[in-house]
Amino acid sequence: MRFxxxxxxxLAMLVSGCGGIDxxxxxxxxxxxKIVMEASPVEGVTFRFIETNGIRMRIAEMGxxxxxxxxxxxxxxxxxxWRHQIPALANAGYRVVVPEMRGYGKTDAPELVxxxxxxxxxxDMVGVLDALGEEKATIVGHDxxxxxxxNSVLLHPxxxxxxxxxxxxHRSRSAAxxxxxxxAQVGDNFFYIMYHNEPDGVxxxxxxxxxxxxxxxxxxxxxxxxxxxxVTDPKRSAxxxxxxxxxxxxxxxxxxxxxxxxxxxxxxSTGFRGGVNYYRNFQRNWEITEHLADAKINVxxxxxxxxxxxxxxxxxxxxxxxxxxxxxxxLRDVVLVPEIGHWIQQEDPVATNKALxxxxxxxx
Numbered sequence: 001m002r003f004x005x006x007x008x009x010x011l012a013m014l015v016s017g018c019g020g021i022d023x024x025x026x027x028x029x030x031x032x033x034k035i036v037m038e039a040s041p042v043e044g045v046t047f048r049f050i051e052t053n054g055i056r057m058r059i060a061e062m063g064x065x066x067x068x069x070x071x072x073x074x075x076x077x078x079x080x081x082w083r084h085q086i087p088a089l090a091n092a093g094y095r096v097v098v099p100e101m102r103g104y105g106k107t108d109a110p111e112l113v114x115x116x117x118x119x120x121x122x123x124d125m126v127g128v129l130d131a132l133g134e135e136k137a138t139i140v141g142h143d144x145x146x147x148x149x150x151n152s153v154l155l156h157p158x159x160x161x162x163x164x165x166x167x168x169x170h171r172s173r174s175a176a177x178x179x180x181x182x183x184a185q186v187g188d189n190f191f192y193i194m195y196h197n198e199p200d201g202v203x204x205x206x207x208x209x210x211x212x213x214x215x216x217x218x219x220x221x222x223x224x225x226x227x228x229x230x231v232t233d234p235k236r237s238a239x240x241x242x243x244x245x246x247x248x249x250x251x252x253x254x255x256x257x258x259x260x261x262x263x264x265x266x267x268x269s270t271g272f273r274g275g276v277n278y279y280r281n282f283q284r285n286w287e288i289t290e291h292l293a294d295a296k297i298n299v300x301x302x303x304x305x306x307x308x309x310x311x312x313x314x315x316x317x318x319x320x321x322x323x324x325x326x327x328x329x330x331l332r333d334v335v336l337v338p339e340i341g342h343w344i345q346q347e348d349p350v351a352t353n354k355a356l357x358x359x360x361x362x363x364x
Contacts, residue, residue, distance in 0.1 A: 074143020103274015
């Protein structure tokens with residue numbers, strides 16, 4: 001929930017029944033309208049707020065008719081990560097909606113870590129459809145958005161007609177705790193997922209202290225030149241994450257200074273805690289989805305990734321197809337884009353948009 005602070009004088013007027021609150025309410029309404037009417041850096045895209053699953057969410061949208069396509073961003077990303085896909089899909093006749101996910105941008109950021117579990121995140125997506133008056137949608141997710149998208153289909157199969165996953169393939173639910181497995185594998189060494197699960201907000205404190213430092217080091221291509229990292233000791237005790245990532249030597253050709261500045265401004269305003277809380281639910285998500293152990297995705301599905309995306313660890317089309325075929329009954333295609341890394345829809349929007357439109361048009 002989003003709570004507004006009230007001055008003592010306004011609160012007193014409410015309690016006593018005196019006049020004066022209308023002026024306060026009108027001022028708040030005007031302020032909210034200004035927020036809604038904020039100019040978008042992407043031509044043709046507009047913003048508005050909706051209520052979904054008990055939170056207030058800002059969505060970016062383009063196109064008011066045609067089949068609904070819901071684009072779900074990951075970490076540390078933004079609606080802006082889809083800036084190349086929104087107009088391409090809308091101009092092809094689709095209604096495109098991009099939520100600023102729970103904890104990001106101007107969307108509400110609940111305090112409780114448990115409010116970021118996969119059940120809440122999937123229900124947020126269903127709530128978007130409800131707020132828009134739409135019965136079904138194609139859901140497209142990148143990075144953490146892919147996890148949200150696949151679980152939204154599993155938890156609410158009647159609401160999603162097709163699925164596109166980017167970078168993170170769908171796997172069957174592991175028999176053992178994923179956090180226990182990571183702990184055993186990593187030991188005392190640094191691993192960002194384990195770092196995000198440390199107590200007392202250690203990770204977001206580091207990132208909030210230097211948003212530009214983190215984002216400029218993460219938003220790079222596989223072959224982007226870097227300076228030598230400040231920390232090379234693999235032990236967690238040697239430091240946090242930013243000094244382990246060599247500083248960028250210039251920006252990749254797919255990211256302008258204005259792009260980076262926009263991302264940095266968003267995280268300077270919001271902070272990183274909301275996004276990091278997604279990682280803090282890895283164990284909880286595993287525990288609360290036991291009923292999905294044998295569940296399969298039965299809608300038409302596409303997988304897209306950069307061939308050099310570290311998430312797929314060198315997997316080939318054949319390997320990914322075989323892995324997902326066991327849990328996805330209608331896997332239409334697996335597209336790996338050569339020489340491209342993790343930020344697939346930004347690094348190669350032409351290839352990404354072609355794969356998306358080929359898939360979507362093939363459903364009509």
